Amino acid sequence: MQLQEHRFSIQEDSALPNSSDIPPTPPTPRDARELFDLTGRLAVVTGGTRGLGLAMVRAFASAGAEVVVVSRKADACDEIVAALRSEGLKAAGCACHVGHWEELEPLVDRIYDDHGRVDVLVNNAGISPLYGKLSEVTEDLFDKVIGVNLKGPFRLAALVGERMVSAGGGSIINVSSTGAIRPTSDIVPYAAAKAGVNAMTIGLAHAFGPTVRVNAVMPGPFLTTIARNWDMEVFAERARTFPMRRAGDSSEIVGAALYLASDASTYTTGSILIVDGGAQWSMAGTGQGAPESQLEVNSSPG
Numbered sequence: 001m002q003l004q005e006h007r008f009s010i011q012e013d014s015a016l017p018n019s020s021d022i023p024p025t026p027p028t029p030r031d032a033r034e035l036f037d038l039t040g041r042l043a044v045v046t047g048g049t050r051g052l053g054l055a056m057v058r059a060f061a062s063a064g065a066e067v068v069v070v071s072r073k074a075d076a077c078d079e080i081v082a083a084l085r086s087e088g089l090k091a092a093g094c095a096c097h098v099g100h101w102e103e104l105e106p107l108v109d110r111i112y113d114d115h116g117r118v119d120v121l122v123n124n125a126g127i128s129p130l131y132g133k134l135s136e137v138t139e140d141l142f143d144k145v146i147g148v149n150l151k152g153p154f155r156l157a158a159l160v161g162e163r164m165v166s167a168g169g170g171s172i173i174n175v176s177s178t179g180a181i182r183p184t185s186d187i188v189p190y191a192a193a194k195a196g197v198n199a200m201t202i203g204l205a206h207a208f209g210p211t212v213r214v215n216a217v218m219p220g221p222f223l224t225t226i227a228r229n230w231d232m233e234v235f236a237e238r239a240r241t242f243p244m245r246r247a248g249d250s251s252e253i254v255g256a257a258l259y260l261a262s263d264a265s266t267y268t269t270g271s272i273l274i275v276d277g278g279a280q281w282s283m284a285g286t287g288q289g290a291p292e293s294q295l296e297v298n299s300s301p302g
Contacts, residue, residue, distance in 0.1 A: 030263075034263075035262060035263050035264040036063060036258050036259075036262045036263075036264055037063060037064055037262070037263075038060055038063040038064045038065035038119075038120070038258075038261065038262060039063075039064030039065070040064070041064070041065045041066070041119035041120060042065065042066050042067075042068065042111075042115050042116075042117050042118050042119050042120070043057075043060040043065040043066070043067045043068070043118075043119065043120035043121075043122065043261065044067075044068045044070060044111060044118055044120065044121050044122065044160070045057050045060070045067060045068070045069060045070065045122040045124055046070040046071075046096075046098050046122065046123055046124050046125040046152075046153075046156070047070070047071065047098075047124040047125030047126065047175075048067070048069040048070055048071060048077075048080065048122075048124065049069060049071040049073070049076040049077060049079070049080050050076075050224065051222070051224035051250060052124065052175070052219060052222060052224060052250050052253045053122070053124040053125070054080065054250070055250040055251055055253055055254055055257075056122055056124065056253065056254065056257045057069055057080065057084070057091075058084070058089075059254040059257060059258055060120065060257070060258070060261060061084055061089040061090065061091060062089065063258060063262070065090070065119075065120065065261075066090035066091065066092070066115070067084070067089075067090065067091050067092075068091075068092050068093070068094055068111055068115070069081055069091060069092070069093045069094070070093075070094050070095075070096050070098070070107070070125070071093070071095060071096075071125075072095060072096065072097040072098075073095065074093070074095035077093030077094065077095055078093055080093065081093040092114065092115070094107055094110060094111065098123075098125045098148060098152035098153070098156065099127075099144060099147035099148035099151070099152050100147075100152075101147075101151060101152070101155055104152065104155045104156055104159060105155075105159060107156075108156070108159045108160055108163075112163065117167060118160050118163065118164065118170065119164075119169075119170050119171070120170065120171050120172075120173070120261045121156065121157065121160045121161075121164075121170070121171075121172045121173070122172075122173045122175065122257070122261075123152070123153035123156060123157060123172070123173070123174045123175060123197075124175040125148060125152070126148060126149045126175065126177075126190075126194075127144065127145060127148045127149065127190075128145065128149075128179075128187055128189075128190035129141055129144070129145065130186070131186070134185070134188060137188075137189060141189070142189050145189040145190055145193055146189065146192075146193050146196075149190060149193035149194060149196075149197065150193040150194075150196045150197060150200070153174055153197060153200070154200055157172050157174070157200070157204050157214070158204075160172065161204060161207070161208045161212055161214070162208075164208065164211070164212045165208055165211055165212055168211055169211045169212060170211075170212045170213075171212070171213045171214075171215075171260060171261050171262075171265070172204065172208075172212065172213070172214045172215075173215055173216070173217060173257065173260045173261060174197050174200070174201050174214070174215070174216040174217075175197075175216070175217055175219065176194045176197045176198050176201070176216045176217065176218040176219075176272060177190070177191070177194040177218060177219065177220075178218055178219070178220040178274065178276050178279060178280045179191040179194055180194035180195040180197065180198050180218065181195070181198075181218075181280060182280050183195075197216060198216060198218075198272055201214055201215060201216040201270065201272060202270045205269040205270035206270070209269060213260075213265065213266075213268060213269040214269055214270065215260045215265070215268060215269060215270065215271045215272070215273065216271070216272045216273065217253065217256050217257065217260065217272075217273050217275055218272050218273065218274045218275065218276070219248070219253060219275050219276060220247075220248070220274075220275070220276025220277060220279040220280060221235075221239070221242075221247040221248065221276070221277070221279055222247055222248040222249070222250055222252075222253070223247045223248065223249055223250070224250050235247070238282070239279075241282035242277050242278055242279045242282050243277060243278030243279075243281070243282075245277075246277065247277070248275070248276070248277055252275070253275055256273050256275050259273075260273065
């Protein structure tokens with residue numbers, strides 16, 4: 001049997017890149033520590049007075065950023081700002097309810113008037129009120145959950161993202177939840193809102209690219225102040241099914257947040273980074289004891 005020889009040629013007008021299409025040689029690698037340096041940058045964190053939001057505020061400030069702590073309670077903002085300044089860190093506070101659409105543009109205007117820029121925006125504030133049967137979820141409760149967890153982050157990202165594009169760059173970090181992909185019966189409105197946050201993150205990355213990066217962190221169970229409401233015996237039993245066998249400490253969100261906020265993630269956008277100790281792959285929640293709605297980040301509109 002005779003084998004025929006096949007020859008392949010490439011036409012000169014084929015889709016090979018021209019020299020002008022080839023990216024330039026990458027710059028000399030920077031010191032790894034410099035990649036996470038936020039010196040000279042302005043970071044805004046909603047829900048920044050407690051829980052994971054506060055952990056991120058402290059992390060950004062310690063990395064050199066000036067942080068603007070946003071909470072619906074002015075006294076809570078003042079307390080955190082005073083504590084940070086006493087440690088020699090740069091911080092300011094702004095009271096705002098992120099679930100109130102009409103408050104968001106004045107918030108952004110005030111921040112830009114006071115600071116002139118926003119380099120990092122973290123949409124962290126969230127709520128997940130408890131309810132009985134699904135039929136007992138009122139329209140008011142549903143609207144509040146959507147307002148704080150989805151509408152507010154969308155509006156803030158739209159307002160800040162467009163200014164970031166005009167300024168030449170920035171990073172937006174949305175805080176999602178593993179409830180978005182493993183919802184249980186007790187967090188249906190919240191899970192729907194967080195699923196919307198995931199979709200919104202990808203769409204915003206497309207809208208604001210290539211200069212502005214938009215990503216999400218998807219936390220699972222963390223031992224923040226909300227854990228005081230858990231039935232810890234029930235939670236401990238459930239945690240046995242997690243690969244890490246425990247809930248996270250708020251400090252363990254810091255690595256993901258610093259990565260997405262800094263130059264360490266210059267080629268990362270439209271990503272959803274899961275930080276849950278593998279909990280999403282464990283047994284589904286039962287809606288009792290430690291409901292998924294309480295295994296979250298800062299479950300407060302502040």
